[in-house]
Amino acid sequence: MEKGLAYGAALVILILGAAFLTSGIGPFHISYETLARLWLSPFESSLARGIDDSVRYIALHVRLARVLLAVIVGAGLALAGGVYQGVLLNPLADPFTLGVSTGAAFGASIAILLGWGGLTWMGFSLLPGAAFAGALGALYGVYLLGRMDGRLQSTTLVLAGIIVSTFLSAWISLLKSLNEESVSTIVFWIMGSFSGRTWSHAGLVLPYLIIGGGVILFHARELDLLSLGDIQAQQMGVDVGRVRFRLLLAASLITGAAVAVSGVIGFVGLVVPHLVRLSVGPMHRRLLPLVMLTGGLLVLVADTLARSILPQGEELPVGVVTAILGGPFFCFLLLHRKSHIRL
Amino acid sequence: MIRTAGLCAGYGDHPVLEKVSLQVRKGDFVGILGPNGSGKTTLVRALSGVIPVRGGRAEIQGDSVSVLKPKELARRVAVVSQDGEVRFPFPCIEVVRMGRYPHQRSWQMENAEDEEVVQAAMQATDTSELAQRAITDVSGGERQRVMMARALAQSTPILLLDEATSAMDVHRKLQVFTLLERKNLEEGLTVVAVLHDVNLAAFFCRRLVFLKEGEVACQGATDEVLTPETLQSVYRTEAIVQEIPGTGRVQVAFLPA
Numbered sequence: 001m002e003k004g005l006a007y008g009a010a011l012v013i014l015i016l017g018a019a020f021l022t023s024g025i026g027p028f029h030i031s032y033e034t035l036a037r038l039w040l041s042p043f044e045s046s047l048a049r050g051i052d053d054s055v056r057y058i059a060l061h062v063r064l065a066r067v068l069l070a071v072i073v074g075a076g077l078a079l080a081g082g083v084y085q086g087v088l089l090n091p092l093a094d095p096f097t098l099g100v101s102t103g104a105a106f107g108a109s110i111a112i113l114l115g116w117g118g119l120t121w122m123g124f125s126l127l128p129g130a131a132f133a134g135a136l137g138a139l140y141g142v143y144l145l146g147r148m149d150g151r152l153q154s155t156t157l158v159l160a161g162i163i164v165s166t167f168l169s170a171w172i173s174l175l176k177s178l179n180e181e182s183v184s185t186i187v188f189w190i191m192g193s194f195s196g197r198t199w200s201h202a203g204l205v206l207p208y209l210i211i212g213g214g215v216i217l218f219h220a221r222e223l224d225l226l227s228l229g230d231i232q233a234q235q236m237g238v239d240v241g242r243v244r245f246r247l248l249l250a251a252s253l254i255t256g257a258a259v260a261v262s263g264v265i266g267f268v269g270l271v272v273p274h275l276v277r278l279s280v281g282p283m284h285r286r287l288l289p290l291v292m293l294t295g296g297l298l299v300l301v302a303d304t305l306a307r308s309i310l311p312q313g314e315e316l317p318v319g320v321v322t323a324i325l326g327g328p329f330f331c332f333l334l335l336h337r338k339s340h341i342r343l
Numbered sequence: 344m345i346r347t348a349g350l351c352a353g354y355g356d357h358p359v360l361e362k363v364s365l366q367v368r369k370g371d372f373v374g375i376l377g378p379n380g381s382g383k384t385t386l387v388r389a390l391s392g393v394i395p396v397r398g399g400r401a402e403i404q405g406d407s408v409s410v411l412k413p414k415e416l417a418r419r420v421a422v423v424s425q426d427g428e429v430r431f432p433f434p435c436i437e438v439v440r441m442g443r444y445p446h447q448r449s450w451q452m453e454n455a456e457d458e459e460v461v462q463a464a465m466q467a468t469d470t471s472e473l474a475q476r477a478i479t480d481v482s483g484g485e486r487q488r489v490m491m492a493r494a495l496a497q498s499t500p501i502l503l504l505d506e507a508t509s510a511m512d513v514h515r516k517l518q519v520f521t522l523l524e525r526k527n528l529e530e531g532l533t534v535v536a537v538l539h540d541v542n543l544a545a546f547f548c549r550r551l552v553f554l555k556e557g558e559v560a561c562q563g564a565t566d567e568v569l570t571p572e573t574l575q576s577v578y579r580t581e582a583i584v585q586e587i588p589g590t591g592r593v594q595v596a597f598l599p600a
Binding site for chain 2: 238
């Protein structure tokens with residue numbers, strides 16, 4: 001366990017460092033000294049004296065909120081990927097390849113098209129609810145397609161995911177062309193972006209990550225046993241049906257919430273669990289917390305690249321960056337670590 | 344210990360077991376034999392709660408399998424199956440540790456007693472030197488020995504084996520069965536082994552159950568039921584049953600038609 005703790009501590013320091021460094025990057029110049037004073041001002045209010053309100057607003061309400069949201073979404077997507085891989089015994093499973101992310105985006109697009117985007121219920125926005133419904137619907141569809149020949153085959157499952165994902169993407173495009181006004185919002189669902197996200201978005205997705213993550217970590221030991229296959233896990237005392245249902249529900253809830261605020265960001269859920277498994281092994285109690293931290297760090301870095309790499313100050317969708325970084329990396333994994341990725 | 348009465352079970356709309364009635368007493372060493380598709384694996388799965396009991400009864404230590412919670416059932420019965428493919432590269436010792444799951448609460452880490460049981464199981468199965476190797480990297484026979492250690496770590500009064508030694512070489516097979524025989528005689532471990540290898544069954548099992556087309560064709564003490572007539576009717580193959588001098592046990596030779 002010591003190795004896991006050391007990795008965890010290192011990742012937390014890296015995330016804090018990256019959060020600080022990336023907060024200083026952007027079209028509006030803020031010096032790191034000013035940033036440090038603003039970050040520490042909640043503990044010592046005199047530090048913030050003499051700093052312009054607009055600087056303060058950009059540092060805390062624009063950049064820090066975005067940084068935090070990127071970390072939360074990255075952690076959630078990577079965790080969901082780790083769970084899908086463990087439950088479905090499929091090294092290629094993640095929210096994106098299973099069509100869950102696209103399903104969530106589809107649900108959210110419909111909600112936006114119908115004008116439900118701004119509705120709330122008891123303080124909760126309904127948008128994540130629509131995304132969650134879409135995520136679950138897509139997962140169920142993929143599951144049904146994947147076991148059409150009677151048993152759940154890992155390759156069939158991914159094929160089914162691609163079919164459902166492509167099909168729903170087409171529908172999202174169709175919805176888009178039906179409603180010219182929401183074009184930009186819907187493009188953002190398909191490619192993923194943190195542009196213009198605020199604290200309220202972070203506050204919206206965080207409860208889902210905490211609840212879903214809690215359920216998942218509670219069942220981390222069962223995930224180990226499920227790696228031996230459903231039959232053996234059952235024979236070793238795991239209530240397979242119930243545990244699998246809870247885990248898939250929790251992972252889809254997290255995915256739905258993440259997609260609701262940031263759109264479809266691919267490859268994070270696929271690559272991060274493999275990467276972490278290579279360094280600390282497959283024991284889920286150690287693996288999953290580190291997967292969350294690594295996912296958070298990775299998406300934070302990817303988002304910073306997405307918003308700063310183009311010279312004119314335009315933003316790339318962050319999903320473009322994760323795919324460009326993640327694709328080749330996954331090829332590397334496939335080629336060099338065959339023993340880790342078995343189909 | 345194990346009792347089934349009119350047990351029916353199967354998959355989807357395909358019934359496999361039809362009215363199987365058998366009884367295994369505490370401390371028995373029973374072999375389940377039969378041709379392909381006769382329902383041997385299905386019987387193991389029904390007894391271990393993996394597939395539902397469709398009709399009749401299946402009881403473990405007096406309680407119906409259908410009402411026992413998975414963890415409770417796993418404290419009574421451990422199963423080793425033929426195909427134990429593992430998807431992720433767990434070190435072998437971690438696989439054996441998973442056997443302690445039914446004795447632990449959620450999130451409880453292994454305690455000293457668990458660790459002792461795990462070490463003993465690995466020593467008994469001669470897998471200690473595999474401890475840190477990834478389960479995905481060891482050979483089929485080695486994996487089966489690790490799975491055997493995992494089942495022993497489960498510390499159950501009953502052990503169900505489903506072709507659990509099929510990939511082992513002769514030496515290992517005999518080593519494992521000698522270990523099981525010792526545990527059976529000294530600790531009263533009840534062993535029920537599904538086997539293709541009739542001679543392995545003839546050597547170690549004191550009772551045999553022959554399944555054919557989902558029904559019990561014949562059951563009883565090994566020296567009474569292991570006859571050319573039984574083998575002919577179950578396997579549709581001519582066979583010679585002869586005693587191995589000095590052992591008091593019999594072996595079977597099948598003759599091609």
